Amino acid sequence: MSIRTALLLILVALRATNAQAPTSPIAPRSAAPGGTRSIAIDSRLAADAKLRVGDRVVVSSEPGVAGDTVVIAGIVQRSADPAEVARAEYRIRLHLDHLQGLLGYGDRVDRFAVRTRDARSAREAISRIDAAAYGFRAHRSADVAVETSKTFAVVSRFHRAIGVITIVASAIFLLCIMLLKVDERRRDVAALRLIGCSARTIVGSVVLEAAAIAVLGSLAGVAVGGAASWIVNQHYQAVYRTPLRFSIVTGDIVLLAVALSLVLGLAAGWLAARRLVRTPPLALFGR
Amino acid sequence: MSAIVDARGLVREYRMGDEIVPALRGVSLTVDAGEYVAIVGPSGCGKSTLLNLLGVIDRPTSGELSIAGERVDRLSDGRATEFRLRRIGFVFQRFYLMQALTARENVELPLAEAGLAGTERRDRALELLDYVGLRRRERHRPSQLSGGEQQRVAIARALANRPALLLADEPTGELDARTGAEMIGLFERLNADGTTIVVVTHDEDLARAAKRVVHMRDGEIVG
Amino acid sequence: MIGALALASLVRHRARTVLAILGVAVSAAMLLDMVMLSSGMRESFRSLLLAQGFQLRLSPKGTLPFDTEATIRSADSIAAIIRARPTVLSVSPVLGGQLHFPLAASMVNATALGVEPAVQGDYELVDGRQPSAPDELVANEALLRALGRTIGDTVSAASGYDPQLRTLAGQRVLRIVGRVRFIYLALDQRAAALPIGTLRAMNGPQSEGRASLEMVRLRPGADVERERAALAASLRTVTVISTSEALKQVDERLSYFRQLAVILGAVSLTVGFLLVTTLVTVSVNERIGEISVMRAIGVHRWRVVAQILLESTMIMLVAAPAGLVLGLVTARWLNSILARFPGLPERIDFFLFQPSAAWTALGLLALSGILAGVYPSWRGASLPIATTLRQEAVG
Secondary structure, rough: OOHHHHHOOEEEEEEOOOOOOOOOOOOOOOOOOOOOEEEEEHHHHHHHHHHHOOOOOEEOOOOOOOOEEEEEEEEEEOOOOHHHHOOOOOEOOOHHHHHHHHHOOOOOOOOOOOOOOHHHHHHHHHHHHHHHHOOOOOOOOOHHHHHHHHHHHHHHHHHHHHHHHHHHHHHHHHHHHHHHHHHHHHHHHHHHHHHOOOOHHHHHHHHHHHHHHHHHHHHHHHHHHHHHHHHHHHHHHHOOOHHHHHOOOOOOHHHHHHHHHHHHHHHHHHHHHHHHHOOOHHHOOOO | OEEEEEEEEEEEEEEEEOOOEEEEEEEEEEEEEEEEEEEEEEOOOOOHHHHHHOOOOOOOOOEEEEEOOEEEEOOOOHHHHHHHHHHHEEEEEOOOOOOOHHHHHHHHHHHHEEEEEEHHHHHHHHHHHHHHHOOHHHOOOHHHHHHHHHHHHHHHHHHOOOOOEEEOOOOOOOHHHHHHHHHHHHHHHHOOOOOOOOEEEOOOHHHHHHHHHEEEEOEEEEE | OOOHHHHHHHHHHHHHHHHHHHHHHHHHHHHHHHHHHHHHHHHHHHHOOOOOOEEEEEEEEOOOOOOOOOOOOOOOHHHHHHHOOOEEEEEEEEEEEEEEOOOOOOOEEEEEEEEEOOOOOEEEEEEEEOOOOOOOEEEEEHHHHHHHHOOOOOEEEEEEEEOOOOOOEEEEEEEEEEEEEEEEOOOOOOEEEHHHHHHHHOOOOOOOEEEEEEEEEEEOOOOOOHHHHHHHHHHEEEEEEEEHHHHHHHHHHHHHHHHHHHHHHHHHHHHHHHHHHHHHHHHHHHOOHHHHHHOOOOHOOOOOOOHHHHHHHHHHHHHHHHHHHHHHHHHHHHHHHHOOOOOOOOOOOOOOOOOOHHHEEEEEHHHHHHHHHHHHHHHHHHHHHHHHHHHHHHH
């Protein structure tokens, strides 16, 4: 049984006691020599069970078995770990030897975490550990993260697919609306052509207008996107009780969105205008 | 003879920003059944405004107006529409035919609105096209007809529901002299057959063909 | 006549009409996909959970089935207590674990399920038979391929592997008697099932009497929620969940996708609405003279509006089936992406087609399309006739 599992397993028999002996029928094991051990609990558990620093609780490895009375020494904020989102379990932290004893784990651990000075030192440490290790391997945290985040890779791909569909749909909508808008001005265009304005001038003015609309639209879109991102984060952070940021608007994303909408807007404007100037002016008047 | 048109003190004013522009300044006019009246006057004298009021497509600011014995100056939109459909025929300078419909279908349009069944509608439309001399062009679309032919279809359409009053706003305005003369002949025939007609026109020949000429200037009838 | 006018208007502007149809079709497709996404997962999970007819599931207190490595202590006693209830038809204990298969030059690892073959609900037999002896197991195609074995072959398996000492624990030789498809496991997940007693023995004393999960099948007509409550009250060391409870938990976990579906669906609807509104507005503006003439010759306002709305309705009628087809194609594509979630049961579909979903999507779109056309067409038909005619004459 892994310590991580044990962490998830530990059912806290909630007996917020005072300094006197607990009134629970489940008699706690005697405290370790040297007094009551302390634990830290996560903020979710503290909120749900209304626990505070200094409260005493009983921890056991399984429901119904004798446990240890411990004091809550700290309340820990959950980390911004995507793997924890939508998981409802609580987490507590104990001293390693305490947990090993509680679970009968002996002197086993699931993993070691090693902090090195820099990336070069990390590579050296990995090769030295692997050379000396017997039955275990060292990995860079980044590599582990990649392996364990396959779920989010799928979600990313899904988002990208939605993005592609949205872009295709937007292109069609944009073209349709530009066509409609330009069509509305066919008489004006006809009059301009009849008085001698070149097709190039007309196409240029329509494209310029489309560009202005695209730029303004992009800026509005960025503002809306930023607001939506904020709302998404506020909402899901509250729902899942996590500090994780679900949506991040970066400079690259803004640049891509603006560039894409500009390109689509210009293309739509150009296509619509070209169509109009190809029609003879008198036909545009309906004659 | 009973009056088809009985207009008393008609005033029509338009608000242009802060200014109020009077288009009609208390016009009174009576048109008897079977009359053929031409309203003439310089541009901006209010003759088209008067015609619009007679056609119940506009409302007077004040005054009283009765058409075929019915007060029409304060009708609701629905009642006014119904009145136009059944009692008024309107011919426009620019014909205003539905480009997507054939000549026959254009004439059928008001008949369909009046609830006439398919074959009855068709027969009536063909009868009217025959009357204006366009039976053989019934399947043609407006774009395939000359200006004069389009105007004749428009007249046939205006006569569809046997209106009490036929109004025409510059009916020869878009036509050449020869076609215009044909149109004048058609109006004379219509009147001879009993249709009460009021036309607004700059065309002297058309005005001369009318039985009575009403002169307007600056929103008033001057003669 | 109204139909002829509407059709003529659409034909007159072919490019615009085609683009509008395409735009509405894309809107319809996205809307359909989002409706499928919001209800698909739930329905898919429900059918999965009810696939073998087990209405209740017991897991270690405070956990969901197979959410952790925790096990139920005294699982056999608990199963006996449950079986004694008159409403219970059968109880299927399941113990999860790992099996390690040492091959000549490598080690193949697989998920192991200890089951009671007579009442199990975790797999369907594809070929061969159920294990009837302690040293027999069944495996899925992925495991058989990895092992290079087939039905009838024997294989050495161990329940534990110490990578430091390179030693295997709980090793024994097992005979493969069947090829199965695991209902709740991913397609490519290597897995085997064997008698629960065998797996417990291989795991050692700490596994004695333990199970990861107990599945309960009730007699027809039994009140599921009442049974759940009764078991939860009497068995304090386990969590008892019904299918509906499980679905609720799943809903919570996958609420993100539902909410995404709602948001994207609303956006599709809005964009489709805007497209139709723009189309109708431009169409009305172009024909304002024609509309005023129709009003002047006595055509009622509502009929003019009806004619204009007929145009947008015609676009909808053509776009809807196109959108349906496009939606099904994109749903398959999106589903194939999400199906790669690690550990996702093979039978889970995120986008489940239900005729009701299609009707909902298309109905919503049709309604929004009609509403989108109402205001501009009503506005166009309500303009003052005389003024408009004069402006059109001057123009």
